[in-house]
Amino acid sequence: MQVKAEYAGKHAFVATAEDVEGIWSTLGSYYEKVEAEVTCSDGIHRKFTRKEEISKYTNPKRSEIKTVQFTAIRRNDDKDIEVGTVTLGKKFYNILSLSLHGEEESITTINTKIRDTFEGIKPWYSLLATVDLGFVLLVLGMLGFGFISLINKPPAKATASTSPQMAIAIISALTAIIAFVALVAWIFAKVREKIFPVTAFKIGQGIKRHELNENIRWVVVVGLIVGIASAFISAPLLP
Structure with a gap:
């Protein structure tokens, strides 16, 4: 059965390279293709096609990471396209958000793992x-x-x-x-x-x-x- 999961969080976060790669891997466990668009303080949007690329980004002050948006795509057995997005950073009134579309069992697992990651990167302040x-x-x-x-x-x-x-x-x-x-x-x-x-x-x-x-x-x-x-x-x- 096809389902859609959505979530929007408003708490602060401190994300490490391990957290970012973990979200990428979680999406990649179901979706066929995962990409990430990184918005930086210099106004440039950088696109990454491999999770290791984000970890290797130097992230200098002049172009520090402000937002990371993951986009995942999969074509199911009926040839329909399923899309999943996860955003770390301010988007409208939200700070953390996800939108997942696909088979119920897989989406339930992915939603739980990413929601757990969101909670885990919440800082004390x-x-x-x-x-x-x-x-x-x-x-x-x-x-x-x-x-x-x-x-x-x-x-x-x-x-x-x-x-x-x-x-x-x-x-x-x-x-x-x-x-x-x-x-x-x-x-x-x-x-x-x-x-x-x-x-x-x-x-x-x-x-x-x-x-x-x-x-x-x-x-x-x-x-x-x-x-x-x-x-x-x-x-x-x-x-």
Whole structure:
């Protein structure tokens, strides 16, 4: 029986040469012909007809791999053409996708193997790379207002002379918080794009780039956690 399997994923990924060759081999176990079109940062689309060619690609920074799309073709016993496609990289709103057409038993096996590969190449920072910036702004705003409430505790008996001062202080603090949140969101977007990439290929020179970014990622995450924890621990101790 002929079936069609489709999947679209939105999580980040870090793919190695072994992962790419594995997908190629999985498709090749059923389809007669497999090719891969690689979109690079220099705007050039490179086509590979053998899986070893992708592994040998130097993947320099100026033309690093952004997207790999596999296309597999097979002619069945009824002379109908069956097509399978797998994409690693952004395509419309998706980051990972597949579309497989063919005999049910074979397509079920291929679909499971490739879906397992998709899950296996998901990095630990995937949530940071794909989280909605609007959600980040909301969280930062809530943290900011919480911090302000800690450092601006109202006195037991408010007096007329101190109330205006308190109001000015609160307004100034809220303005500063809003500006700070906007600045942090802008910085976060830029840092996320560079340090927490949605798509990464550990192929050729991309291996060293990934290792460097991995070290930077841990420094950023640990520093952020320590900074937030220190702020909330020290806030109640302020006069």
